Amino acid sequence: MSKKKSDKTTIHDIAYELGLNASTVSRALNNNLAVSKKTRELVKAKALEMNYQPNFIAAALRRGRSNTLGVIVPAIDRAFFGRVIRGIEEEADEAGFRVIVCQSFDSSEREREMVDTLRGLQVDGLLISIAKDTGDNLKLYEKLISSGFPIQFFDNVPTSLEVVPAVIIDDRQGGYAATKHLIDQGYKRIAHLRGPQHLHIYRNRYLGYLDAMKEAGLEVNDDSVLEIVSHFDSGEEAFEELWKRSPRPEAIFSASDFSAVSGMKAARRRGLRVPEDIAFMGFSNEPFNELVSPTLSSVDQQPITMGRIASRRAIKAITSKEDEEHPNDQLVLMPEIVVRESSATK
């Protein structure tokens, strides 16, 4: 019979069934005290019976609030972002917010499209870790920020702009702590595999390395540092290159876990023992660090905390709106080193 347009039931349908008006139904479902308790329960029961599903986008359209957060990350299959997103969702959940996640695939072009898409979807706020090549199309973000749109950057944030609301970790401190740890373990000739220096996260890790070396009065010369480009194989090549130099390093601090692991592989292929002959320290605390052997020491970036905080700040900006300007402050998290077999001498 009614197999035809079973379609969705709306508040009008249930209003009709009950001889009420849609507005009353709406109020009842929202627990509005202006409608009698009896009616409220009646409506709710009927809604359940008719398998009513509220149409969020209709409500969002009317209210101008969707209770939704948009998130843009370079790629969700990177462990770090996966965990950040988990943090974001946890916090959003508690506040009754939904989360939509998009990937920029590290393309600023696509990143812009995603911003438009999400805004078109009427998200109430945006959480973004910008693409690696996003360097110039920041006008978009300037506009958004100055228009008062709630936006929070995290991890990789625009630096060429004035201060933007963001939560980041102190990469320099991370680089410092990692190097300091190696020094404390007794290593003196410590090499650094650094990432592309136009990305401030890698630059800061490098600076932290320099800080620690200088503080300990250890020498750093051109032979101590090597720049790597891609993630995977380059660690092996980098190790071979470093090994050719003299004096040979006793420890290697890599700005990436990936190259640290492949570096270790190259070292072991040469019959070296880790950490007795050479120690390794990575950065990011990837999950696989516990799977490789020896397990790899690293610097944890507190992704879940980062997500939670960014989320909380965005939600606060949304719900408090209209107050005086929200300060474009940056929150800086402190990374924590995680010591494992690859660098533990005792």
Added chain:
Amino acid sequence: MSKKKSDKTTIHDIAYELGLNASTVSRALNNNLAVSKKTRELVKAKALEMNYQPNFIAAALRRGRSNTLGVIVPAIDRAFFGRVIRGIEEEADEAGFRVIVCQSFDSSEREREMVDTLRGLQVDGLLISIAKDTGDNLKLYEKLISSGFPIQFFDNVPTSLEVVPAVIIDDRQGGYAATKHLIDQGYKRIAHLRGPQHLHIYRNRYLGYLDAMKEAGLEVNDDSVLEIVSHFDSGEEAFEELWKRSPRPEAIFSASDFSAVSGMKAARRRGLRVPEDIAFMGFSNEPFNELVSPTLSSVDQQPITMGRIASRRAIKAITSKEDEEHPNDQLVLMPEIVVRESSATK
């Protein structure tokens, strides 16, 4: 001056500026041939000038189509799902569909909430890999399917139901191929670390193992098989347990890469050489398989292909609607083994 309510510009605003009607503007922006070329260009220019951003949800509300796909996975920080999602997005992009991703965290309760949320957001279709403990609340899905709502399951799909539209891989074939590979390499005493048998994916991998062993006339007894529960450490314990038995295995096929890796670790701690003394084969082809040493052979589940196909099928179901029933067919992908150091004798 106008710093007050800069708010969003709507088609009404741009219609007003041009002395036109909103309906004309709408048509122009949609490239409707019914409006003259001149007007179309005029409108588009003005829209650009006024920085117009279409309100997708308003359009979706009116059309009943949001051009959006909802995806629910247990956790996006699992490499496999990350890649599936990538496939889904690629395909959706090409068809002009958006994708929003939610996580069930392997809770069927939360999974249900996500379904409601996404439907409230008016997604046009749903792609789901069900939570591990989703076993009984399938009524929801039965309803959805029979109501004609486009839905596609992938990877972990409900089995207690009749046939549901899904794209899965042939785990049994995967288990078979993996075991066959070890046999072809010359190993005879092959043990299997199997996963929880109430999950059909693990059950099928086990059956595939049996198939290959039987086909080759190799013996399988209670000592050949061990069941593991959690991912990480259990591989080491499992290996030790297997090693106590006699005869000792020459090769181990694990239903999970995680336990394979930790199993290898335990083997090497005992001074065994891999694959000379004992070979290892995992399942899922996790990215870290290339990072560990020796690199781990595994079975690739074709996540990107799976995502693309599921996406394409969902979109097809959406756009073709109204036709005769869409068959609830299952598409079965063939896994591919990836041979690496841990099992390559030659």
Added chain:
DNA sequence: CAAATCATCGCAATCGGTTTCAGGCGGGCA
């Protein structure tokens, strides 16, 4: 007993586009 106060609920506008229907206008053709 009349006036005022509540408690409940309906009416209608609204959010921003989309779409149906109708109509104005100019040109072609008989």
Added chain:
DNA sequence: TGCCCGCCTGAAACCGATTGCGATGATTTG
């Protein structure tokens, strides 16, 4: 000249929920 037709645009309904305002009847107050 008259009629038909096609091109282009406007008016208005509509999608589903929210909400300000007003109406109703009941209850309380003076």
